[in-house]
Amino acid sequence: MGQVEERLKAHGHELPHPPAAVAAYVPVVRTGSLVITSGQLPMLGKEVMFTGKVGRELPEEDGAHASRMAALNAIAQIKAEIGDLDRVTRVVRVEGYVQSAPGFTRQPAVINGASELLLLAFGEAGRHSRIAVGVSELPLNAAVEIAVWVEVS
Amino acid sequence: MGQVEERLKAHGHELPHPPAAVAAYVPVVRTGSLVITSGQLPMLGKEVMFTGKVGRELPEEDGAHASRMAALNAIAQIKAEIGDLDRVTRVVRVEGYVQSAPGFTRQPAVINGASELLLLAFGEAGRHSRIAVGVSELPLNAAVEIAVWVEVS
Amino acid sequence: MGQVEERLKAHGHELPHPPAAVAAYVPVVRTGSLVITSGQLPMLGKEVMFTGKVGRELPEEDGAHASRMAALNAIAQIKAEIGDLDRVTRVVRVEGYVQSAPGFTRQPAVINGASELLLLAFGEAGRHSRIAVGVSELPLNAAVEIAVWVEVS
Numbered sequence: 472m473g474q475v476e477e478r479l480k481a482h483g484h485e486l487p488h489p490p491a492a493v494a495a496y497v498p499v500v501r502t503g504s505l506v507i508t509s510g511q512l513p514m515l516g517k518e519v520m521f522t523g524k525v526g527r528e529l530p531e532e533d534g535a536h537a538s539r540m541a542a543l544n545a546i547a548q549i550k551a552e553i554g555d556l557d558r559v560t561r562v563v564r565v566e567g568y569v570q571s572a573p574g575f576t577r578q579p580a581v582i583n584g585a586s587e588l589l590l591l592a593f594g595e596a597g598r599h600s601r602i603a604v605g606v607s608e609l610p611l612n613a614a615v616e617i618a619v620w621v622e623v624s
Numbered sequence: 625m626g627q628v629e630e631r632l633k634a635h636g637h638e639l640p641h642p643p644a645a646v647a648a649y650v651p652v653v654r655t656g657s658l659v660i661t662s663g664q665l666p667m668l669g670k671e672v673m674f675t676g677k678v679g680r681e682l683p684e685e686d687g688a689h690a691s692r693m694a695a696l697n698a699i700a701q702i703k704a705e706i707g708d709l710d711r712v713t714r715v716v717r718v719e720g721y722v723q724s725a726p727g728f729t730r731q732p733a734v735i736n737g738a739s740e741l742l743l744l745a746f747g748e749a750g751r752h753s754r755i756a757v758g759v760s761e762l763p764l765n766a767a768v769e770i771a772v773w774v775e776v777s
Numbered sequence: 778m779g780q781v782e783e784r785l786k787a788h789g790h791e792l793p794h795p796p797a798a799v800a801a802y803v804p805v806v807r808t809g810s811l812v813i814t815s816g817q818l819p820m821l822g823k824e825v826m827f828t829g830k831v832g833r834e835l836p837e838e839d840g841a842h843a844s845r846m847a848a849l850n851a852i853a854q855i856k857a858e859i860g861d862l863d864r865v866t867r868v869v870r871v872e873g874y875v876q877s878a879p880g881f882t883r884q885p886a887v888i889n890g891a892s893e894l895l896l897l898a899f900g901e902a903g904r905h906s907r908i909a910v911g912v913s914e915l916p917l918n919a920a921v922e923i924a925v926w927v928e929v930s
Binding site for chain 2: 809810867869870877882883905908909911912
């Protein structure tokens, strides 16, 4: 177990078995030094754990929890592709889509769940760029969808 | 004002602000080994063939048809840039935005229209990562918008 | 001051102090020859200058102004990262999210505010690919969110 996984474990985060793609695509692709995940949902096994609109069915705190869970799945996907997470030289980007109730504009607080996990896992290399937007509907009624790009050596 | 404009004006037609959308961006850009399309709509010629919200005005199957048509346009854009589609070594990513009716959460089934076409076209190299999200509004009331990234040799 | 900044200044655009990220991430990341900004809002200093839904609280023209302001912030972020904007060899991509009123489908006209500024600043190298989508909610109720990717030498 490398340093990245040790740090995650020390904070109580165990890498899940990486979820299968839910349709006709693959969960992660490498091109050159970039490894890019597909959109990850807050799944545990085959179940979406956080559904509904953040700001209505779900409080913001649960949205942040959902984005952390989706990011953990993204890290698991990256590990499945590259083997050793310590090869990540930089987290390049997080794309965060929040299934938002009308009038909910605190998407940044929700996506911080993912961002803070990546900082925890990768330290200085975890400092990433980000988009965070609110959308009306997400696959399987998931509360969030997160994609992560990393650079590997 | 020239004679053409004078004639138009005499018939009640005022020249609009020049259609900046055509000039203000390009349909495809290459950077290094990546070729990235702009968002493609389900257009045939100058007409958007599938409009409205998927799950309300449009059934899911039409949404999938629309995403296939948009992906075909993306492939055409890539061919215009690189000349020979056999130079594509990998389809890296599909970004799929589905103009979704409230409560419609089957965006993956819609974007499968695009994904399956890319698999058909590129075989093993067509296995791509993907995001699929539902949005409330798209340009020209299009049912879907699709962007495609490929890696070329 | 390089040529890019001279052109902007000649057209009355002064680069702002680049806005701080609003949460646990950084405003810009370089990977290889790509420099990618986080989503930029139409901020002046610490204030979002254009809020509300385009097509309802805000007319399209104000949406275009908002996207120009967000793009100016993106350019400022890129300058903070690479020092000299004349090192930009290509604007690769603009991602434009428009907080849209129900039924508003002129996102391209809104994002043209950003696209035209980039063409003005970077000339031929400013010709970029683009996605433009309408979303229901954006952070801080901003009218638009814009991310920009550039290639540097």
